[in-house]
Amino acid sequence: MIFPILVRLALRNLRRYLRRTVLTASAMMVGGAFLVWSMTIDRGSHEQWVDSGVRLGSGHVTVERPEYRLRRRIEDRLTADVSRAAERALASPEIAPHVVATSAKLDVNGLASSAAGARPAQIVGVDPVAEADFGALDDEVIEGRYLEPGDRLGAYVGVDLARSLELDIGSRFVVQAQDAQGEISGQLLRVVGIFRSRVPAIDQGTIHILRETAGEWLGSGGDVTNVAILLEGSSATAEVASRMERALSEPVARGEARVLGWREANPVLADAIAIDEFGNYVIQGFLFVIIAFGIVNTVLMSVLHRQREFGVLRAQGLTPGQTGTLVLIEGLTLSAVSGLVGVGLGLLGTWYFFGDGLDASVFMQGMDELTVSGAAIDPIIVPIFGVRLIVQIVVFILAIGALASVYPALRAARVDVTEAMKFDR
Amino acid sequence: MTTSDTPAARTEGVWKIFQQEAESVQAVRGVSLTIERGEFTALAGPSGSGKTTLLNLIGGLTRPTRGQVWVAGHEVSSMSSQQVARLRLREVGFVFQAYNLLPVLTALENAEFPMLLQGVDVAERHARVRELFQRTGMEGLEDRRPGKLSGGQQQRVAVLRAVASRPALVLADEPTANLDSATSEALLDVMAELNRDLGVTFVFATHDGRVMERCRRLVRMVDGAVGEDERRT
Ligand SMILES: Nc1ncnc2c1ncn2[C@@H]1O[C@H](COP(=O)(O)OP(=O)(O)O)[C@@H](O)[C@H]1O
Ligand SMILES: [Mg+2]
Numbered sequence: 171m172i173f174p175i176l177v178r179l180a181l182r183n184l185r186r187y188l189r190r191t192v193l194t195a196s197a198m199m200v201g202g203a204f205l206v207w208s209m210t211i212d213r214g215s216h217e218q219w220v221d222s223g224v225r226l227g228s229g230h231v232t233v234e235r236p237e238y239r240l241r242r243r244i245e246d247r248l249t250a251d252v253s254r255a256a257e258r259a260l261a262s263p264e265i266a267p268h269v270v271a272t273s274a275k276l277d278v279n280g281l282a283s284s285a286a287g288a289r290p291a292q293i294v295g296v297d298p299v300a301e302a303d304f305g306a307l308d309d310e311v312i313e314g315r316y317l318e319p320g321d322r323l324g325a326y327v328g329v330d331l332a333r334s335l336e337l338d339i340g341s342r343f344v345v346q347a348q349d350a351q352g353e354i355s356g357q358l359l360r361v362v363g364i365f366r367s368r369v370p371a372i373d374q375g376t377i378h379i380l381r382e383t384a385g386e387w388l389g390s391g392g393d394v395t396n397v398a399i400l401l402e403g404s405s406a407t408a409e410v411a412s413r414m415e416r417a418l419s420e421p422v423a424r425g426e427a428r429v430l431g432w433r434e435a436n437p438v439l440a441d442a443i444a445i446d447e448f449g450n451y452v453i454q455g456f457l458f459v460i461i462a463f464g465i466v467n468t469v470l471m472s473v474l475h476r477q478r479e480f481g482v483l484r485a486q487g488l489t490p491g492q493t494g495t496l497v498l499i500e501g502l503t504l505s506a507v508s509g510l511v512g513v514g515l516g517l518l519g520t521w522y523f524f525g526d527g528l529d530a531s532v533f534m535q536g537m538d539e540l541t542v543s544g545a546a547i548d549p550i551i552v553p554i555f556g557v558r559l560i561v562q563i564v565v566f567i568l569a570i571g572a573l574a575s576v577y578p579a580l581r582a583a584r585v586d587v588t589e590a591m592k593f594d595r
Numbered sequence: 596m597t598t599s600d601t602p603a604a605r606t607e608g609v610w611k612i613f614q615q616e617a618e619s620v621q622a623v624r625g626v627s628l629t630i631e632r633g634e635f636t637a638l639a640g641p642s643g644s645g646k647t648t649l650l651n652l653i654g655g656l657t658r659p660t661r662g663q664v665w666v667a668g669h670e671v672s673s674m675s676s677q678q679v680a681r682l683r684l685r686e687v688g689f690v691f692q693a694y695n696l697l698p699v700l701t702a703l704e705n706a707e708f709p710m711l712l713q714g715v716d717v718a719e720r721h722a723r724v725r726e727l728f729q730r731t732g733m734e735g736l737e738d739r740r741p742g743k744l745s746g747g748q749q750q751r752v753a754v755l756r757a758v759a760s761r762p763a764l765v766l767a768d769e770p771t772a773n774l775d776s777a778t779s780e781a782l783l784d785v786m787a788e789l790n791r792d793l794g795v796t797f798v799f800a801t802h803d804g805r806v807m808e809r810c811r812r813l814v815r816m817v818d819g820a821v822g823e824d825e826r827r828t
Contacts, residue, residue, distance in 0.1 A: 186699050489681075588647075
């Protein structure tokens with residue numbers, strides 16, 4: 171077996187050019203560490219985008235009628251047996267463990283009016299306890315409080331809407347919308363709380379009321395327009411969505427329901443993430459190219475310096491393939507060792523310095539608010555370490571190392587022995 | 596075929612023509628030569644007469660343009676480059692003018708390298724190399740890297756490396772060209788002794804009078820062809 175001999179030679183050669191090896195290795199380590207840092211932070215920030223986005227209403231997975239999304243009309247609500255089937259599915263052992271919170275809402279478009287005027291509004295009938303777990307709006311109260319069970323006429327109103335209708339805590343106003351019979355129907359409400367989400371569309375138009383109140387007002391009883399499911403992480407979305415779809419296969423087939431993942435329910439958010447990811451890939455791509463260049467440079471330099479040595483090896487009976495393999499081993503060892511060390515350093519460093527979260531607000535000074543497709547984003551980004559992500563990075567670095575060593579290896583394999591051994595070269 | 600009654604090497608009407616843009620150089624022109632086992636032969640001739648090219652043809656480092664080359668009974672020109680490499684590993688030792696040790700290996704590791712590639716076990720390798728080091732006054736230098744050896748010592752290690760794997764022949768291209776007179780003589784002593792005591796076949800390419808003097812066969816090359824072929828006793 172010649173391979174162990176080649177490995178031994180390769181290691182000695184790396185040690186022989188220690189300075190060059192160490193320089194290249196440190197560049198690769200920095201690169202690898204930076205990759206880990208940036209990719210785990212990116213993952214963390216995207217997860218946060220998703221989280222903020224899905225908490226605004228539709229969850230990671232949503233069940234609703236196919237036509238509902240277009241106009242949010244009461245007639246496009248789920249039938250009682252569909253919501254019951256959805257509830258049963260949510261309680262099943264395959265789905266329940268993934269679920270953090272659910273919110274079944276009666277959510278319609280309408281008009282809010284007071285003595286000061288009238289504004290279009292999105293009136294959301296909620297179960298206040300479930301909604302408090304599900305969404306973030308209840309924490310964004312600036313006056314009064316969030317809804318409580320029994321707040322029959324209570325309304326929780328966005329700050330800009332309250333201003334334009336000149337509403338304060340205790341103010342009365344009226345909402346109007348089409349009811350289950352197709353008639354325009356009104357409901358008197360009283361402000362119990364005012365919130366500021368910092369998302370303009372929500373602050374200007376959202377009103378939470380009790381779901382029972384909404385059902386009575388619109389004549390829809392206990393029906394809901396959509397069931398939103400919040401998962402422990404976005405990675406379970408596809409699985410839960412497909413299980414829900416199976417559980418609801420009949421109403422889905424009848425066109426009475428459909429199951430949406432967050433990407434379909436929030437296409438703008440999905441696009442924003444895709445664009446951001448693309449940007450990150452470009453940056454990481456540049457980094458990879460730089461790393462690859464470093465390896466090519468180091469390995470190729472050492473190959474060009476050692477023409478005579480390859481001549482000697484060939485004269486001793488090494489084949490061109492074995493000579494090339496020697497160079498491949500050198501390049502691969504260099505990239506594997508420095509890549510692994512770099513990834514390790516990146517993991518440790520990211521975990522140690524940013525494990526509790528990276529405060530991205532320093533990057534956003536002067537910007538009032540970070541919103542992504544209508545969702546306000548927490549500036550504290552917690553990195554997410556995934557085994558798959560780490561494996562991907564390691565594999566990528568190894569692939570780069572291998573690719574970058576191919577050309578130098580070919581050069582070494584193609585050494586013209588007689589040319590290399592000429593004394594007066 | 597590899598029995599020791601086949602010649603160490605043989606060429607039959609071998610030509611090497613280098614094509615260079617407009618002109619072509621006929622470096623070796625129809626050489627037919629047989630190297631018997633146990634010979635101590637010099638290819639002599641002025642610079643550019645084709646000595647190195649002929650040596651490279653015999654060692655399978657260069658393929659002939661025309662004609663045939665046998666090494667230990669094996670015809671080289673029809674072999675793949677892997678087969679030639681394997682043949683070289685078994686049957687040919689090389690000594691070059693200078694710098695032909697691997698700098699990352701010690702003297703002993705350099706000398707045992709071909710045996711390592713051949714798969715000779717460690718005890719046998721070390722026994723053979725130590726015996727050769729002893730025989731040639733190189734004891735105590737086994738663990739030095741080439742950078743810590745003099746030019747003469749490096750050439751000795753190169754000779755021992757070429758010899759230790761027991762090839763059919765050792766091809767040495769101007770082995771003394773980089774050495775002073777006393778060192779050259781000492782190296783020649785070593786090679787002559789190895790030839791006499793162990794029967795190692797040596798073929799030199801040289802224009803060094805000291806080498807020619809000590810050879811038992813002198814093949815003179817003129818413009819790529821064999822002129823005189825003189826045997827002495
Ligand atoms: N690779 C090559 N390409 C072109 N010409 C070469 C090459 N190698 C040798 N030659 C030419 O072949 C002739 C013989 O060279 P060489 O065998 O090195 O002679 P010597 O070893 O006797 O000095 C010279 O004219 C030399 O220039
Ligand atoms: Mg020459």
